[in-house]
Amino acid sequence: MIWNHFLLAAGISTSTWLLAAFIPKRELIRNILVLAGIAGIAIFIGFLWINLERPPLRTLGETRLWYAFFLPIIGFLTYWRWRYNWMLYYSLALSMLFLFINYLHPENFSKTLMPALQSPWFVPHVVVYICAYAFLAASSLVAIRGLYQEYKTELQPKIMLMADNLVYLGFAFLTLGLLFGALWAKEAWGHYWTWDPKETWAFITWLGYLVYIHRRFQMPSKFKSSLWILALAFVILLICWFGVNYLPSAQFSVHTYSQAP
Secondary structure: OHHHHHHHHHHHHHHHHHHHHOOOOOHHHHHHHHHHHHHHHHHHHHHHHHHHOOOOOOOHHHHHHHHHHHHHHHHHHHHHHHOOHHHHHHHHHHHHHHHHHHHHOOOOOOOOOOHHHOOOOHHHHHHHHHHHHHHHHHHHHHHHHHHHHHHHOOOOHHHHHHHHHHHHHHHHHHHHHHHHHHHHHHHHHOOOOOOOHHHHHHHHHHHHHHHHHHHHHHOOOOHHHHHHHHHHHHHHHHHHHOHHHHOHHHHHOOOHHHOOO
16 A cells, blocks of 8 residues: 555656656746645655654665655755756756665555654654755765866866755764764664764764865865865765665664565
8 A cells, every 4th residue: 555655656757757858948837747746655654654654764774765755845946046957857856866875676565663762852863864965965866967067078068066065964964863863872772873884884974074074174275185086975974875785784783674574
């Protein structure tokens, strides 16, 4: 039943976003279609939350739903602020990719929630990380665009401004995620930090974006190197998000509950 509702929501969102891509000159209609697709995912997440009787934030498939929801919002807001069509379309494409991955890997939508996740820190910790990853994913798209302009044409000043603002927002959420995670760990296991593989890579990710911020402050005119740092930082983020689950050390991690049972 839930799977059929996912197919319906994903189909509606994908269809509206594809329609929006074919009418770029009719801005009002396009914006309505984009927002309708976002609403479709939001309604399904709410439906899923009610049916599972828990926050749908446990498995990778469930978190991909949240990224499919947040990325178009960020793309729409950045388009509204800087008027870059490509950012909106890239965000929609990534969102559709997440929906397609979930289609290829169906969830069992289990209601079970292990004791460690039955904490008041569960929802704020995961939600702020999802917000952080969505903003930082958008910044990586800006970095790719900037590198293309740097090598092929001429870098537009708005690119760096957009990258900086997205990183500042993402880094703020990333920092909150680390703090909430430490408080949650103290409550669940008695220690703020244990150098668990997931914790270690989360810290490395945080350092990667901190390096970018320091680079921008210290050498604001060095655009190319800053963009490369930003692009590589996202690779580290991807390792932290799901790549670490495939490392040999992950079998000893207390964060393996992020996998579907």
